[in-house]
Structure formats: C-alpha cells, structure tokens
Amino acid sequence: MKTDLSRRAPLLLVSAALLVVAAGASLAVGARAVAVAEVWRALTDFAGTADHLVVRDIRLPRTILGVCVGAALGAAGVLIQALTRNPLAEPGILGVTAGAGFAINLGVLAGVAGSQSGQVALAVAGSAVAAVAVYAVGRASPLRLVLAGVALSWVLMGVSLGLRLTFPDVFDRYRFWSVGALAGTEQTPLLLPVLVTVAALVAALAATRPLNALALGEDVAHALGAHVTRIRVAVLVLVTLLTGVATAVAGPIAFVGLMVPHLARRMAVDSIPWIMAYSVLLGPVLLLVADVGARVLLPTGEVPVSIVTAFLGGPVLIWAVRRYGAAAL
Amino acid sequence: MSTLTLRAGPVLVEVERRTAVVSSGLVAVAAALALLGLCHGQDWATPAEVVTALFSGGESAFVIREWRLPRVAAALVFGASLGLAGAVFQNLTRNALGSPDVIGLDAGAYTGALVAITLLNGTAGQLAAGSVAGGLLAAAVIYLLSLDSGLSGLRLVVVGIAVNAMLTAFNSWVVLRAEIDVALAATGWNAGSLNGVDWAEVRLPFAVIGLFALLLVVVSHAMHQAALGDEVARTTGVRLGRLRLLMVLAGVGCTATVTAVAGPVVFIALAAPQIGRRLARAVGVPLVPAALTGAVLLLAADLVAQLLLAPVALPVGVVTTAIGGCYLIWLLGMEVKRR
Numbered sequence: 001m002k003t004d005l006s007r008r009a010p011l012l013l014v015s016a017a018l019l020v021v022a023a024g025a026s027l028a029v030g031a032r033a034v035a036v037a038e039v040w041r042a043l044t045d046f047a048g049t050a051d052h053l054v055v056r057d058i059r060l061p062r063t064i065l066g067v068c069v070g071a072a073l074g075a076a077g078v079l080i081q082a083l084t085r086n087p088l089a090e091p092g093i094l095g096v097t098a099g100a101g102f103a104i105n106l107g108v109l110a111g112v113a114g115s116q117s118g119q120v121a122l123a124v125a126g127s128a129v130a131a132v133a134v135y136a137v138g139r140a141s142p143l144r145l146v147l148a149g150v151a152l153s154w155v156l157m158g159v160s161l162g163l164r165l166t167f168p169d170v171f172d173r174y175r176f177w178s179v180g181a182l183a184g185t186e187q188t189p190l191l192l193p194v195l196v197t198v199a200a201l202v203a204a205l206a207a208t209r210p211l212n213a214l215a216l217g218e219d220v221a222h223a224l225g226a227h228v229t230r231i232r233v234a235v236l237v238l239v240t241l242l243t244g245v246a247t248a249v250a251g252p253i254a255f256v257g258l259m260v261p262h263l264a265r266r267m268a269v270d271s272i273p274w275i276m277a278y279s280v281l282l283g284p285v286l287l288l289v290a291d292v293g294a295r296v297l298l299p300t301g302e303v304p305v306s307i308v309t310a311f312l313g314g315p316v317l318i319w320a321v322r323r324y325g326a327a328a329l
Numbered sequence: 330m331s332t333l334t335l336r337a338g339p340v341l342v343e344v345e346r347r348t349a350v351v352s353s354g355l356v357a358v359a360a361a362l363a364l365l366g367l368c369h370g371q372d373w374a375t376p377a378e379v380v381t382a383l384f385s386g387g388e389s390a391f392v393i394r395e396w397r398l399p400r401v402a403a404a405l406v407f408g409a410s411l412g413l414a415g416a417v418f419q420n421l422t423r424n425a426l427g428s429p430d431v432i433g434l435d436a437g438a439y440t441g442a443l444v445a446i447t448l449l450n451g452t453a454g455q456l457a458a459g460s461v462a463g464g465l466l467a468a469a470v471i472y473l474l475s476l477d478s479g480l481s482g483l484r485l486v487v488v489g490i491a492v493n494a495m496l497t498a499f500n501s502w503v504v505l506r507a508e509i510d511v512a513l514a515a516t517g518w519n520a521g522s523l524n525g526v527d528w529a530e531v532r533l534p535f536a537v538i539g540l541f542a543l544l545l546v547v548v549s550h551a552m553h554q555a556a557l558g559d560e561v562a563r564t565t566g567v568r569l570g571r572l573r574l575l576m577v578l579a580g581v582g583c584t585a586t587v588t589a590v591a592g593p594v595v596f597i598a599l600a601a602p603q604i605g606r607r608l609a610r611a612v613g614v615p616l617v618p619a620a621l622t623g624a625v626l627l628l629a630a631d632l633v634a635q636l637l638l639a640p641v642a643l644p645v646g647v648v649t650t651a652i653g654g655c656y657l658i659w660l661l662g663m664e665v666k667r668r
Contacts, residue, residue, distance in 0.1 A: 088487070137662050143483040147426060148661050150490055154595070155654030162647045166638050179501075254494070303505055307498040314495030318474055321487045 008274055011267050015281040019067075022288040026063040027055055029292050058186045065185050066291050067284040068197040069246040070256060074283020075204045076242040077257025078264070078276050082211045083235045084135070086142040087262070087324040088317070091127070091243040092254025094149035095156070099130020100247035101178070102156040105163055108170060116192050116248075124244030130156075131240055142324070180251040180306025182291050193249050200241045201280055207235055208273040215272060253306045255313020256286055262316060286312075348609045348618060355608075355621035359405060362628045366401040367393055369635065395528070402535075403526045403590070404628040404645075408597055410538045410583040412605065412623020413545060415598030416614045417580035420556050421573065422485060425660060428599040429464070429584040430653075432489025435593035436496035437467025438585035443503045453533050456589040464585035467492060468577055522644035523591055523631050534586045541582040542620075548575050549616055556613045594646050596653025597623050597630075603660070 027039045034042075034051045041047070042055035073091065080089045080096075091097050103126025107113030113122055130152060138148030164171045164178065171178070213226045221228050246253070260283045261275060268274030290308040297303050367379045374382070374389055382390040383398075415428040429435060441463020445455040471492050475485040545552075551572050555562040562569055584598060604626075605618030627645070630652070634643040 137658055141483075143487050144661055146487055146490070147483070148658060150431075151654045151657035151661065153654070154657065155651050158647050158650030158654060162638075162643055162651065165643060165647070297502065298506060301505075303502055307501050310494045310498035311502075314491045314498070317491035317494070318488050321484055321491070322474070 004271075008268055008271075012274075012277060012281070015278055015285070018285045019281050019288075022285045022292075023063050023067065025292050026066060026288045027059045030054070030059065030295050061188070061190060062182055062186050062291075063288065064190055065188060065193065065249055066182050066288045068193055069182070069250045069253070070260075070284035070287030071201060071280045072197050072242040072246040072283070073253065073256040073287070074260035074264075074279035075201055075276060076239050076246070077283075078261045078272070078279045079204060079207070079211070079235050079239050079242075080257070081261055082215060082272055083232065083239070084139075084142075084145060085215070086145055087320050088142050088146050088258075090255065090258035091239065092252065092257060093146055093317070094131070094134050095152035096127045096131045096134070096149075096239065096243045097247050097252040097254060098153040098156040099133075100124070100127040100244050101252045102126055102160055103129075104248065105160045105171070105174075105178075108174060109163060109167065116189055119248045120192060120196065120245055123248040124240055127243045127247065128236075128240040131236060143321075177251040179304040180253040180309075181294070181302070181304035182250055182287075183294070183302045183304070185249060188249060193245050196241065196245045200238055200245070203234075204238050204242070205273070205276055205280075207231070207238060208276045211235065212272045215270075251304075251306070253287075253309055255309045255316070256283060258320070259309075259313050259316045260286055262320060345609070345611070348611060348615065351605075351609045352617055352621055355605075355618065355625055359621065359625050359628065362625065362632065363401050363405065366404070366628060366632055367397050369632065370397055399526055399528050399531055400523055400631070401628065403523055403531050404631045405624045406531075406535055406538060407523075407587045407591060407594070408601070408624040408627025409620040410542070410587050410623070411594065411597035411627065412601035412619040412621070413542060413616060414580045414583035415600075415623070416602040416605075416616050416619035417545065417552070417576050417583070418598070419602050419614045420552055421576055421580070423556070424483070424486065425603055426483065426486045426599075426657075427489075428602070429580060430593065430595035430598050431493070431657075432471055432486060433493030433496055434464045434467050434471075434489075434581060434584055435588050435595065436493050436500065438464035438581070438588035439500055439593050440496050440503075441466070441585070442589050443500060443507075447503060447507050453530070457533060457537055457586055460585040460589035461582055464581040464588070465578070467496065468581055522646060524642050524644065526590065530590060534590050537586045538583060541579045541586070544575060544579045544582075545616060548572060548579070552576060553613055553615075592644075592646060594627070594649055596649040596656065597627050599653055600656050601626055 024036060024039065028034050028036055032051070032054050034055055038051050039055050042052035043060075046052055046056060076091045076096075077089075080091060080094065081087060083089075100123035103122040104113055104119055106126075107118065107122040113119050134145065134148045134152055138145035160178070164174075177184070210221075210226050210231045213221045213224045214228065214231055216224075218228055221231075260279045263282060264275045264278035267278050287305065287309070290312065291305045293308050294303045294305045297308070364376055364379060367383075368374050368376060370392065374393065378387065378389055379393055381387045382393040415430075418427050418429050418432075418434075419425055421427070438460040441459040441461070442456050444463070445459030449455050449459075471485065471489050474492070475488045551562075551567045554565050554567050555569060555572055559569060562572075587594065601623035602614045602619035605620075605622035606614050608622070609615060609618045611618070627649075630648045631645045634645045634648045637643060637648070
C-alpha cells in the first residue's frame with residue numbers, strides 16, 4: 001500500500017497544481033487580457049482600476065462557479081460509473097442533466113423558478129426523476145443505458161426547445177443558461193451553490209469506501225458487511241444533488257463526468273477513493289480550460305462551454321466504447 | 330402468406346397481399362392528410378375549393394398551388410425519402426437503432442451544408458452536394474471507428490452518438506462564427522423546418538431524391554437477399570461489397586438531400602421503417618411501407634407543428650424530436666421486457 005501512496009500522492013499534488021494554473025488562466029484570459037502579476041495584485045491589493053474590477057467582480061465569481069460545476073460533474077461521473085458499473089455512464093449522456101434542465105424550464109413557465117434555491121430544488125428533483133427513469137429502462141446493459149439516456153435527452157430537449165420558441169419572453173433570461181455556459185453567471189450569488197457542492201463533495205468522498213466494497217460485486221459487499229441498498233440510494237441522492245446544482249448554475253453540460261473519471265482511473269488504478277480525489281481536482285481543470293477556450297474560440301463574443309466539452313468528449317466516448325463496449329455485447 | 334402477381338409486359342412483380350393492402354391504406358391516409366394540409370392556412374379553404382383550385386383555378390388557386398402545395402409535397406417526398414434512408418440503414422446494420430438520425434449522418438450532412446453556405450456561395454446545387462458529401466464522410470468515419478465490431482451491434486450506434494455530439498457541437502460553433510444573416514437562416518433550419526418552402530427550393534431536391542430512390546429500386550432485391558445473412562447472400566450471387574457501397578450512397582443521399590433543404594429532421598428515419606414493417610407484418614425491413622409511413626408521419630408531424638400552438642408555427646423537427654425520443658424509449662423498454 002505504501003508504494004501506492006508514494007505514487008499517488010505526487011500525482012494528487014500535480015493535479016492540484018494544474019487546478020491552480022487553470023484558475024489563473026481563467027482569471028487572466030478573456031476579452032481584456034490581464035497580466036498575471038496584475039491578477040495577483042487585484043486579489044491581494046485591490047486598487048479599483050479597470051483591470052482589477054474585471055478580475056475581481058467578473059472573472060473571480062465565474063472561476064469559482066467553474067470550479068464548483070467542474071468538481072460536481074466530475075464527482076457525479078465517478079459515482080454514477082461506480083453505481084451502474086458502466087464505464088459509459090455520465091450524467092449528461094444518461095439524460096440526468098437534461099432532466100434537471102427540463103425541470104427548471106417547467107419551473108420558469110410556472111413562475112416558481114425565480115429564486116436560486118427554487119432553481120436548485122427544481123433541478124435536483126428533475127435529475128432524480130430522470131435518473132430513476134433511465135435506470136429502469138436501460139439497466140439491462142451498458143450500451144442500452146446510454147441509449148435510454150440519449151432518448152430521454154431527445155424528448156426533453158425537443159419539448160424544452162418548443163417551450164422556448166413558444167414563450168420567448170419568459171425564457172429570454174435563460175438564453176445562455178439553456179445551452180450550457182458559464183458566460184452570464186458572473187452575477188449569480190455564490191453562497192448556495194458553493195455550500196451545496198462542498199457538502200455533497202464531502203459526502204461523496206465519504207461514500208467512496210463503501211462503493212469500493214460494492215465494486216467487488218453484490219455478494220462480496222454483503223459479506224463485507226455493507227448495506228447495499230442503503231449505499232445505492234445514498235449514491236443516487238448524491239449524483240442528483242451534484243448534477244442538479246451544476247445544471248442550475250451553468251445549464252446542461254455533458255461529457256465532463258465522462259472524461260474526468262476515465263483520466264483519473266488511469267492515474268489511480270481501481271481505488272474509488274483516489275479516483276474521486278483526482279476527479280474532484282481534474283473536473284474543474286477540464287471545465288476551466290474549456291471555458292478559457294470558449295472565450296478565445298470566437299473573434300467576437302464567446303461560445304457556450306458545453307460546445308467545447310462536447311467536442312472534447314465525443315472522442316473519449318468513442319474510445320471508451322471501443323475499449324469497454326465489446327465485453328458488454 | 331398469399332401473394333399477388335402483377336404483370337406489365339416483361340416486368341413481373343410479386344407482392345404479398347398484406348403489404349399491398351397496407352400500402353394502399355397508407356396512400357389513402359397520406360392523401361387525406363395532404364387534403365387537410367391544403368385546406369389549412371390563414372383562412373380555411375373547404376376541400377371542394379381545394380380541388381377546384383388544383384384542377385381548374387379559382388380565387389384561392391395562387392395561395393393553394395404556390396404556397397400550400399409545395400409544403401405538402403415537400404413533407405410527403407421528404408418523409409418518404411427519410412423513411413427509405415432509415416430502412417436502408419436498418420437493413421445494413423441489422424439494428425432498429427442504426428438509423429441515420431441517431432448515428433449522426435444528419436448532423437454530418439448539416440455540417441456539409443453549413444460549409445457550402447459559409448465558404449462557398451450556397452447555391453442549391455452546392456447545398457445538395459455539400460450535404461451529401463458531409464453525410465458520406467460522417468458515415469465513413471463511423472464505419473472506420475466501429476470496424477472491428479462489424480456493421481451490426483449497438484457499438485456502432487454508440488460510436489455514432491458520439492460522432493453526432495461532436496458534429497452538433499461543431500455545427501453550433503460554425504453558426505456562432507457566421508455572419509448574422511447566415512446564422513439566423515441556419516438556426517431556424519437547425520431545428521428542422523418546412524416553414525416557407527417554395528417550388529424553386531424543392532425542384533432540385535425532388536429530382537435528386539428520385540434518382541436515389543431509383544437506385545434503391547434496382548438494388549432492393551439484392552438488399553433483402555443480403556438481410557438473410559452474408560452466407561446466404563453470397564451463395565445466391567450477391568456481390569456484398571458493391572451492394573453495401575450502393576446502399577450507403579443511396580441512404581446517405583436520401584437523408585442528406587432532405588437535410589440540405591429542411592435541416593435535420595430526426596425520428597422519421599428511425600420510426601417509419603419499424604412502423605411500416607409491423608403494419609405489413611413483413612420479415613426484414615421492406616422499403617415501400619417504410620417510404621409510405623415516412624410520408625404520412627412527416628406530413629402529420631408538420632400539421633401538428635402548425636396547429637399545436639397556432640399562430641406560432643413550430644419547426645417540424647421539434648415535434649419529431651419529442652415524439653422520436655418517446656418512441657426510442659418505448660423500443661428499448663420492449664427489448665428489456667423481451668429478455
């Protein structure tokens with residue numbers, strides 16, 4: 001075990017360093033480029049110049065939210081892959097994010113999505129319903145689970161698009177949100193999403209040990225004294241909580257929860273607690289890098305970050321199908 | 330099962346009685362829906378008025394012939410074309426989920442059309458050529474990526490879904506980068522819409538679809554032979570390599586031409602062949618019921634899109650997306666139950 005630790009701990013430090021670099025880039029890069037030294041001064045010795053205002057009031061909240069959303073999606077990916085024992089599982093692909101987004105759309109229409117806590121509650125409820133529905137239809141095989149999720153996403157996206165086209169005024173405020181973007185989240189109050197995400201992440205880290213037992217198979221888990229049903233329900237609750245908060249803040253963003261756990265699994269072989277630790281650090285790295293890319297990909301304005309993550313995530317899904325899919329067929 | 334034998338000079342066609350009955354039933358439904366589509370509009374025309382307008386003119390002849398008729402004709406022809414494309418790919422992959430809209434060929438065709446619009450002038454010919462090329466390219470990529478698992482199986486479908494996600498992301502990026510007028514045109518089109526099609530827009534696509542449909546008629550016998558299994562096909566003298574190439578060409582051609590005009594309209598290619606097949610209680614996935622069901626489905630979906638939230642005309646793609654997802658879930662649920 002000790003050799004494992006001596007290999008894994010440095011990798012964890014490297015991941016943390018990457019996160020710092022990505023956060024720095026997210027603070028410095030954008031329509032108004034700010035030098036790194038100036039970023040540092042804006043954080044430590046605020047002087048009220050235009051550069052400082054941009055960094056502190058616009059990019060800092062966006063970066064913090066990006067870290068939260070990335071960590072939440074990465075952790076949700078690890079949990080859902082462990083729970084379904086399916087390397088293709090991911091909240092976005094399985095339609096859980098679409099469920100959360102659809103619930104918020106409905107809430108907007110009914111006029112109950114005005115407050116942030118209302119949005120989070122709606123998103124969590126929506127993702128819970130979607131997760132249970134997809135799991136019920138597709139549990140027979142990994143690929144079928146993916147297809148059920150994609151089908152559910154189709155339905156929900158179609159109906160959401162219909163709603164948006166029918167009531168353009170009601171949904172005007174949600175234009176950026178509905179395509180999955182961190183742009184336009186700068187004014188969001190930070191307290192609630194950060195608190196919920198941190199609490200859920202702590203619980204997720206605690207849940208990894210029993211999940212490790214569950215990964216050995218149901219019978220072994222029973223023999224080891226694990227409460228299988230209780231673990232499953234708890235993990236499902238955590239997945240919906242994490243996905244719900246992330247979606248309420250940034251809209252539906254797919255593939256982060258797929259890419260990050262696969263990367264983490266290569267670094268921490270077969271230890272779910274370590275995979276979770278890496279994913280919590282690398283999820284934000286991926287999302288922040290994609291967000292920085294989203295800012296510079298267009299000469300004018302920004303692309304939604306979900307477009308960047310989908311473009312990066314497609315190849316990972318193909319790789320995962322080729323690597324793991326054959327066994328399931 | 331009883332068969333009908335039709336003889337016209339040297340051509341001899343054997344049709345199963347049930348297929349013939351179902352097909353004529355579908356034609357009747359399509360005709361009824363078409364009449365409804367011609368009646369519906371800003372002001373309601375009676376069926377009698379429509380018939381006079383079509384055959385002898387009259388006061389509303391211009392509205393009906395030049396505005397409503399192209400839309401109804403486009404829904405029928407495009408629906409049939411999508412149904413054919415779906416049947417071809419479901420035969421090819423031997424999988425109900427292996428339809429072009431699920432595995433990203435629509436998105437590929439849309440990419441090709443976007444490139445034709447943004448980099449070239451975007452004439453009708455360039456649009457058609459660009460979308461067919463894009464669809465073929467997407468098909469080639471998906472085929473190569475799922476090569477070692479063969480053409481059949483869910484793996485190809487999931488690889489296709491991944492390619493679909495990437496292409497859709499790329500398309501959104503191109504639309505965002507494009508000039509504002511191009512982008513506006515492309516966004517409405519992105520959802521799949523028949524709003525405002527006129528004769529000038531559909532003439533070339535109709536001709537192209539006709540050509541590909543003719544190609545399918547030529548290879549259909551060999552196609553059903555091949556559906557019985559590679560061994561059987563080879564012993565009965567089917568050249569599988571060439572047949573598959575022709576099938577992919579015709580299938581992509583049918584779906585890409587529609588995409589070039591109306592944008593990606595999903596679900597028709599997925600559901601029409603399966604519904605047609607169940608109605609006709611046929612073995613395999615026959616082409617004619619698929620095409621007729623496709624025509625009926627798209628026309629019905631377009632009418633729903635116009636009527637549902639009138640006066641707002643939804644893009645027909647929104648309606649087909651929502652229904653298509655439900656159908657897909659049901660299909661998966663049935664498969665789970667059967668296990």
